[in-house]
Amino acid sequence: MSGRDDSVIYIGRKPVMNYVLAVVTQLNQGYDNCTLKARGRSISTAVDVAEIVRCRFMKDIVDVEKIEIGSEDLAEEGGRTRTVSTMEITLIKMK
Amino acid sequence: MSGRDDSVIYIGRKPVMNYVLAVVTQLNQGYDNCTLKARGRSISTAVDVAEIVRCRFMKDIVDVEKIEIGSEDLAEEGGRTRTVSTMEITLIKMK
Numbered sequence: 001m002s003g004r005d006d007s008v009i010y011i012g013r014k015p016v017m018n019y020v021l022a023v024v025t026q027l028n029q030g031y032d033n034c035t036l037k038a039r040g041r042s043i044s045t046a047v048d049v050a051e052i053v054r055c056r057f058m059k060d061i062v063d064v065e066k067i068e069i070g071s072e073d074l075a076e077e078g079g080r081t082r083t084v085s086t087m088e089i090t091l092i093k094m095k
Numbered sequence: 096m097s098g099r100d101d102s103v104i105y106i107g108r109k110p111v112m113n114y115v116l117a118v119v120t121q122l123n124q125g126y127d128n129c130t131l132k133a134r135g136r137s138i139s140t141a142v143d144v145a146e147i148v149r150c151r152f153m154k155d156i157v158d159v160e161k162i163e164i165g166s167e168d169l170a171e172e173g174g175r176t177r178t179v180s181t182m183e184i185t186l187i188k189m190k
Binding site: 040041042043044047048050051055064067068069070071083085087089 | 139184
């Protein structure tokens with residue numbers, strides 16, 4: 001059976017384990033991969049989530065497929081824009 | 096002239112622009128690449144540094160070559176260990 005393949009989880013300010021549980025659930029429900037998307041200070045949380053899934057909960061089952069960084073302009077009050085860094089980490093089930 | 100190729104900058108709690116200046120200086124002094132290493136909360140600062148160098152100060156000159164994440168055990172008082180996430184971003188001068 002081929003799995004579904006487009007699970008995305010947005011990382012914010014909730015406790016790390018909430019996101020870990022979400023990723024593990026997605027991968028156990030048939031998704032082949034799961035992409036964590038984060039901005040600004042949440043980027044380090046995204047790395048924590050990826051590492052906890054990869055090294056603890058799904059050790060030898062999941063690997064990091066791809067990591068990308070970028071920038072995004074956010075509109076602020078007063079018409080100004082602020083640039084924030086972004087990161088996407090894609091975790092994939094090993095065959 | 097072939098450049099030197101093993102510049103490493105450790106990202107900590109200083110202002111982002113300190114690290115940006117360090118990276119730009121290294122790359123302008125003959126290094127072909129520069130690796131940013133960060134742990135824990137500093138990981139998002141490392142992404143900020145990489146993005147500011149790549150998109151603002153050395154646009155069209157520097158690209159992201161490699162991004163790696165990992166975990167490290169830190170010894171704490173009382174003999175316990177704490178696991179922190181790590182990240183390495185390698186910036187490279189485009190030919």
